[in-house]
Amino acid sequence: MQAVKxxxxxxxxxxxILALLEEFRRMVNECIQIGLAGNITSMKSLSQKxxxxxxxxxxxxxxxxxxxxKATGILRNYKQTLKxxxxxxxxxxxxxxxxDCYAFKVEEGKLRLPLKAREYAFIPLNSHVLRSxxxxxxxxVCLTACTLSIAFSKETAQIEPTELIGIDRNLDxxxxxxxxxxxxxxxxxxxxxxxxxYREVKSHFKRNDVRIRKRIFGKYGRKQRNRVxxxxxxxSKRIVERAKAERLGxxxxxxxxxxxxxxxxxxxxxxxxSKLNGWSFYELQRQxxxxxxxxxxxVILVSAHKTSSVCAVCGSEIAExxxxxxxxxxxxxxxxxxxxxxxxxxQRGMRFVPNGFACEAVRGNPELVILRADANKLTHHSKS
Numbered sequence: 001m002q003a004v005k006x007x008x009x010x011x012x013x014x015x016x017i018l019a020l021l022e023e024f025r026r027m028v029n030e031c032i033q034i035g036l037a038g039n040i041t042s043m044k045s046l047s048q049k050x051x052x053x054x055x056x057x058x059x060x061x062x063x064x065x066x067x068x069x070k071a072t073g074i075l076r077n078y079k080q081t082l083k084x085x086x087x088x089x090x091x092x093x094x095x096x097x098x099x100d101c102y103a104f105k106v107e108e109g110k111l112r113l114p115l116k117a118r119e120y121a122f123i124p125l126n127s128h129v130l131r132s133x134x135x136x137x138x139x140x141v142c143l144t145a146c147t148l149s150i151a152f153s154k155e156t157a158q159i160e161p162t163e164l165i166g167i168d169r170n171l172d173x174x175x176x177x178x179x180x181x182x183x184x185x186x187x188x189x190x191x192x193x194x195x196x197x198y199r200e201v202k203s204h205f206k207r208n209d210v211r212i213r214k215r216i217f218g219k220y221g222r223k224q225r226n227r228v229x230x231x232x233x234x235x236s237k238r239i240v241e242r243a244k245a246e247r248l249g250x251x252x253x254x255x256x257x258x259x260x261x262x263x264x265x266x267x268x269x270x271x272x273x274s275k276l277n278g279w280s281f282y283e284l285q286r287q288x289x290x291x292x293x294x295x296x297x298x299v300i301l302v303s304a305h306k307t308s309s310v311c312a313v314c315g316s317e318i319a320e321x322x323x324x325x326x327x328x329x330x331x332x333x334x335x336x337x338x339x340x341x342x343x344x345x346x347q348r349g350m351r352f353v354p355n356g357f358a359c360e361a362v363r364g365n366p367e368l369v370i371l372r373a374d375a376n377k378l379t380h381h382s383k384s
Contacts, residue, residue, distance in 0.1 A: 001158060003294040004139065006151045007132040009125065013145060017121050020113070021096035021143060023059050024067055028093045030054065031071030036090060041079050043072045060114045062103035070099055098143040106138055111148065113141075123148060156296040161249030164300075166346025167239070167288070168307070168338050169253070169281045174235055177342035178248070185338070186235045191228045195278045198224040228280055236287040240295060249298035251349030252285060253307060302348040312343035 013021070034050045035041065047068050054064045070093075078091045098113075105112045109130060111123040129150060136152040143149075166177040174186040198220050207213055243250055262268060262276040292299045311318050311328040318340070321327040327334045 001156055001293070001296075002153050003156045003290070003296075004151055004153045005132075005290065005294055006149050007129050008147060008149045009129050010147055011123050014121060016115055017113070017123070017143070018096065018145065020059060020115055020121070021098050021145065023057055024063055024098045025093050025096055027054055027057050027059075027063065027067035028071050028074070028097070031068050032074055032091055032093070035071060035075045041072065041075045043069060046072055046075075058116070060103060060116065062114065063098070063100065066099040066101055070097070096145040099140065101140040104141045106133065106150075111141065111150070113143075125150075154294075156294065158298060159244075159247055159296045161298050162247045164249045164251050164346050164349045165239075165243065166342040166344070166349065167250065167252045168342040168345055169255070169284060170338055171276065171279050173338065174239075174284065175336075175338035175342045176239060177339065177346045178242075180343065183339050183342060186238075188231065188235070191231050191280070192275070194227050195224060196275065199274055199278070229283060232280060232284050232287055236284060236291055239288060240291040240297065243292065243297050244295045249300060249349065250288060250292055251300045251302060251345050252288070253304040253345055254301040255281060255304050258304075300349045300352045302345060302352075307344040307348070308337060308341045310344065312340045312347065 030053070031046060031050045034053065035046050038045075038049060040046045040049060047065065050068055050071075051064055054067065074091045074093070078088070081088045100113065103114045106125070109125055111125055113121045113123070115121050133150060133152045136154050139151045139153050141148060141150050163179070168175040168177075170188075172187070172189040172192055174188060176184045176186070178184065202217055202220055205213060205216055207216075239250070242248065258281070259277055259279075262273045264273065266273075289299050308326075309318060310316065311331060312335075314328065314330050316328060316330040318326040318328045320337075321334055324337045325334050326337045326340055
């Protein structure tokens with residue numbers, strides 16, 4: 001399978017590059033207008049309508065298809081947004097941008113971009129970018145007014161896992177169950193504090209000017225994301241490194257759409273909804289997925305239904321007893337709520353493994369033997 005990564009750096013644009021980015025932005029907006037007028041959201045249909053109309057733009061034809069592709073993605077997102085918000089504003093690309101998959105080239109430590117026929121712009125690449133892309137296939141480059149991102153790929157073979165780990169994502173921590181007896185918790189309370197701090201700072205900004213407020217909010221939003229994402233990268237890196245070293249598959253909950261629970265009008269306080277809507281649950285999932293795919297590690301997404309409300313040992317309903325603790329009336333024991341959920345997630349992932357692991361898929365009846373899941377029991381004598 002093909003795994004893709006990207007590396008990013010800042011750069012200082014020249015007037016020629018800024019003019020190229022502006023022209024590309026105009027091409028994208030023209031494609032968006034054509035797509036809105038014809039209710040088009042497919043790449044092929046938009047190409048047939050818009051390709052020849054982009055001839056008037058004085059930049060190489062290489063950029064037409066990438067502009068059409070960019071506009072297609074924007075139109076599809078807009079169509080999805082209309083389902084939830086029928087009065088949503090029509091899309092418009094306001095920031096300088098450029099995407100290229102065909103004409104760019106990396107040579108002598110520089111990125112070469114065509115401006116016109118036999119006329120090029122060169123951007124020096126730093127040592128980190130050059131080390132990252134060395135030996136890999138460079139796929140595309142994306143530029144903004146001050147940053148560039150280079151995507152590169154490689155072919156990887158998926159590793160057959162010898163075990164699975166379950167990951168339970170929470171607002172203040174990440175709990176990982178490596179086995180029934182080994183669990184690890186990663187503290188993310190600092191990330192929650194950072195988000196609360198930036199929310200408070202932005203709440204005190206009262207300037208009645210939409211443009212200035214948008215710019216200030218954007219600045220603080222970037223600072224917050226940079227700090228929080230760095231913490232998430234540290235956690236995801238450690239999880240994937242352990243999975244690679246021990247040939248472990250990774251199981252996570254599919255909690256897409258969970259923010260519907262924290263909408264306005266659900267009877268929750270503003271501070272509570274703000275805190276939960278700022279939860280970076282998908283960013284951690286995205287980081288783990290692409291890092292695991294790069295190493296050939298299996299990633300499984302399972303249903304989140306009742307992972308926190310049933311016992312991981314016997315499967316019976318459990319009750320909340322104290323802060324982050326649950327009690328199972330059948331097992332007669334209390335356990336950590338997050339650890340119990342991580343174990344449930346890990347056990348649910350067993351059914352997606354072609355050759356199950358011995359003694360892992362059965363819960364509540366130790367005498368029952370299921371072929372494939374409990375294969376080792378057939379070749380080992382049980383203790384009397």
